[in-house]
Amino acid sequence: MRRLLKYARDYRKQIILGPFFKFLEAVFELVLPLLMAKMIDQGIRAGNKGMVWEMVGWMVAMSIIGMICAIICQYYSSIASQGFGTELRNQLMKKINQLSHQDLNQFGTDTLITRLTNDINQLQLALAMLIRLVVRAPFLSIGSVIMAFYIDWQTGLLYLILLPVFCVILFFIVRYSVPLYKRVQEKLDQLNELVNQNLSGVRVIRAFARRKSDVKHFDEATDDLANVYQRVTNLSALLSPATTLVMNLGIVALIYIGGIKVNTGHLTPGEVLALINYMNQMLLALIVVSNLVVIFTRAAASAGRVNQVFDQVSSLSQPEQAKTSPDQAEFITFDKVDFRYEAKAGLSLENISFTLKAGEFLGITGATGSGKSTLTQLIPRFYDVAAGRVSVNGLDVRDWDLEKLRQEMAFVPQTSVLFHGTIRENLQWGDPTATDDACWQALTTAQCREFVEKLPEGLDTMIMENGKNFSGGQKQRLTIARALIRKPRLLILDDSLSALDYQTDLDLRKALARDLDSAIIIISQRVRSIQHANQILVLDNGRLAGKGSHDDLLSTSPEYQAIIASQEETHD
Numbered sequence: 001m002r003r004l005l006k007y008a009r010d011y012r013k014q015i016i017l018g019p020f021f022k023f024l025e026a027v028f029e030l031v032l033p034l035l036m037a038k039m040i041d042q043g044i045r046a047g048n049k050g051m052v053w054e055m056v057g058w059m060v061a062m063s064i065i066g067m068i069c070a071i072i073c074q075y076y077s078s079i080a081s082q083g084f085g086t087e088l089r090n091q092l093m094k095k096i097n098q099l100s101h102q103d104l105n106q107f108g109t110d111t112l113i114t115r116l117t118n119d120i121n122q123l124q125l126a127l128a129m130l131i132r133l134v135v136r137a138p139f140l141s142i143g144s145v146i147m148a149f150y151i152d153w154q155t156g157l158l159y160l161i162l163l164p165v166f167c168v169i170l171f172f173i174v175r176y177s178v179p180l181y182k183r184v185q186e187k188l189d190q191l192n193e194l195v196n197q198n199l200s201g202v203r204v205i206r207a208f209a210r211r212k213s214d215v216k217h218f219d220e221a222t223d224d225l226a227n228v229y230q231r232v233t234n235l236s237a238l239l240s241p242a243t244t245l246v247m248n249l250g251i252v253a254l255i256y257i258g259g260i261k262v263n264t265g266h267l268t269p270g271e272v273l274a275l276i277n278y279m280n281q282m283l284l285a286l287i288v289v290s291n292l293v294v295i296f297t298r299a300a301a302s303a304g305r306v307n308q309v310f311d312q313v314s315s316l317s318q319p320e321q322a323k324t325s326p327d328q329a330e331f332i333t334f335d336k337v338d339f340r341y342e343a344k345a346g347l348s349l350e351n352i353s354f355t356l357k358a359g360e361f362l363g364i365t366g367a368t369g370s371g372k373s374t375l376t377q378l379i380p381r382f383y384d385v386a387a388g389r390v391s392v393n394g395l396d397v398r399d400w401d402l403e404k405l406r407q408e409m410a411f412v413p414q415t416s417v418l419f420h421g422t423i424r425e426n427l428q429w430g431d432p433t434a435t436d437d438a439c440w441q442a443l444t445t446a447q448c449r450e451f452v453e454k455l456p457e458g459l460d461t462m463i464m465e466n467g468k469n470f471s472g473g474q475k476q477r478l479t480i481a482r483a484l485i486r487k488p489r490l491l492i493l494d495d496s497l498s499a500l501d502y503q504t505d506l507d508l509r510k511a512l513a514r515d516l517d518s519a520i521i522i523i524s525q526r527v528r529s530i531q532h533a534n535q536i537l538v539l540d541n542g543r544l545a546g547k548g549s550h551d552d553l554l555s556t557s558p559e560y561q562a563i564i565a566s567q568e569e570t571h572d
Contacts, residue, residue: 003307004088004123004307005084007084007091008083008087008522010083010087011080013076014077014079014080014131015127015131017072018072018073018076018077018132019132019403021069021072021073021076022070023135023136023139023160024069025066025067025069025070026135026136026140027065028063030144032062032063033274033277033281034147035059035062036273037268038055038270039051039055039059040268040269041269041271043055045269054263057505073130074537077131077132079129080128081125081128081131084127085120085121085123085124092306092310096112096116096309100382100383101382103312103314103382105341106312107312108187108189108193110193111192112306113192113300113423114305115305115306118188119302119306120302122298122301123299123302124293126298129292129295129296134292136288137288137289140281140284140285141285141286144279144285145159145278147278148278151267151274151275152261152267154257158162158254158257159250163249163286165246166246166283169243169246170286172292173238173290174290174297177232177235180232180235181297181298184229187221187224187228191219191222192226194238198214198218214487219414239352243287244285246283247283250279251279253282253302254279258271259272311393311450321440331360331392331490332362332379332390332490332519333355333356333389333390333394334352335353335443336387337352337353337385337387337388337389337390338352338387339378339385347386348371349371349374351388354535354544354547356535359485359517359524360535361513361520361532361534362521362522362533362534362537363521363529363530363531363535364376364523364524364530364536364537364539364543365527365539365563366537367563368525369541370540370542371539372495373494373495374542375539376492376521378390378397379392379409379490380405380409381400381402381407384398392405392441408488409490410430410486410490410491410495411431412479412496416475416479417479418463419463420463420465421456421462421463422459422460422463422466423460423461424439426478427459427482427485428477428480429441430442430484430485430486431487438485439459439481440459441459442484444511445481446478446481447477447504447508448478448510451474458552465503471499472499473499473504475499476497476498479496480493480496484515487518488518490518490520490521491519491520491521492510492520492521493521494523495523495525496522496523497522497526498524499551505528506528525563526567527550527564530550531550533549533550534549535548535549536550536553536560538557545557545559546560
């Protein structure tokens with residue numbers, strides 16, 4: 001956790017002053033029993049009303065000052081912990097955005113969500129407790145023992161006897177609860193994954209009438225989490241009654257010893273009452289210390305999970321000095337490219353070579369799982385090649401500045417992703433400065449102007465989560481419009497026409513040819529969508545099974561002929 005405290009450096013004032021004010025409160029709290037003892041012995045017993053009112057005045061004044069100090073500390077701790085959590089969350093999100101797709105696949109979406117939320121919440125709580133209680137609780141524990149020795153050293157020995165007993169109880173509970181807290185975090189990851197799957201696939205679940213079995217599976221996962229929570233809660237709950245028992249036994253022993261000493265004249269009733277207060281203060285402070293140990297232990301586990309993300313070295317390294325390259329005729333070049341998702345995995349692409357000139361249309365087809373999407377994801381450098389070279393304008397993509405490289409192109413993935421907000425706001429992801437005219441032009445080219453105009457609020461229509469208020473075809477066209485508004489030099493459509501009917505598909509391709517002077521890559525299993533391409537790549541199990549125009553492939557590529565034959569049969 002110490003490494004993460006650097007994100008709280010803007011709150012040094014609050015982190016320093018907060019414990020100071022809490023320390024003052026603890027000092028006043030330690031003095032109060034002495035004032036109470038003096039009020040009883042020199043005021044009430046002696047019948048001195050002036051002394052009683054004087055002590056009452058001092059006790060009220062110290063209580064008010066202590067309360068003010070506590071409020072100030074609480075204020076500082078809130079500012080520091082919330083600011084720390086916000087900064088840490090922002091930096092963690094920034095780090096996640098720097099990771100490659102390969103790195104993100106290693107972690108998983110669900111565990112990253114847990115680390116961004118639950119784990120950082122634990123760290124915020126730890127910092128708040130650090131400011132509010134780390135100084136106060138130990139000081140009260142040690143201070144109570146010192147004050148007991150100050151009143152009567154023999155009675156003070158009782159405090160030293162109780163301390164080891166309490167420490168043994170604390171050690172036992174912490175030792176067995178910490179591993180359970182780690183299991184809780186793991187169960188939370190699993191539950192988040194299940195919730196994500198269920199919510200995203202709710203339509204599929206209903207379509208296959210799997211609601212009951214899905215609910216049963218979810219119930220089992222929540223029961224597992226509840227069982228672990230119950231075990232750790234029950235174990236932690238032992239702390240309070242165990243310490244209360246120790247405290248009560250200590251008070252009984254204190255009253256017994258104090259009574260004897262009062263009878264012998266070694267102690268006064270007020271001093272006995274003060275010793276009882278100090279006993280309560282010591283043991284209650286130790287309970288707080290034990291809770292702090294649990295909180296910091298959980299925070300340490302959370303810090304380890306967060307640091308794991310920060311320590312992840314992105315497989316996509318930025319060049320120390322990014323190079324620039326002038327425009328060349330050969331815009332995109334693949335030179336004997338091999339690719340694998342994992343170091344020990346088999347090749348997903350093998351010996352891929354082709355060129356794409358500026359303004360040309362490249363089609364890619366092949367069976368499912370043949371590597372079509374993987375190939376295009378190498379161009380914006382979502383992944384790095386295992387061998388060979390991918391070049392843009394004659395410059396290896398690994399030598400480009402990542403941001404500048406990706407500004408050269410627009411990528412429309414297989415799964416249409418829209419964000420909560422208006423249609424205009426979604427389109428402006430492509431160009432934040434885009435005017436309404438530019439938005440309408442992009443919508444026109446993408447063949448979705450007609451249905452957007454029919455919406456009551458037009459561009460101001462709100463998009464629900466992931467565009468659930470639109471059909472699949474509408475979402476695809478809106479994502480294409482978002483890419484077009486960017487005016488990229490390269491437009492990549494990764495099977496982004498699959499939800500369109502043949503006529504809309506044709507109209508869209510004609511509009512792209514008319515309105516766009518960019519290079520275009522279209523991945524499609526529909527031969528009709530790519531048959532007019534300047535060049536078509538046919539992929540088969542990661543290998544280039546054919547390359548050329550539609551007419552060339554008809555005569556030279558058995559794989560391409562098989563694809564056309566299958567689609568003709570389907571059409572018939």
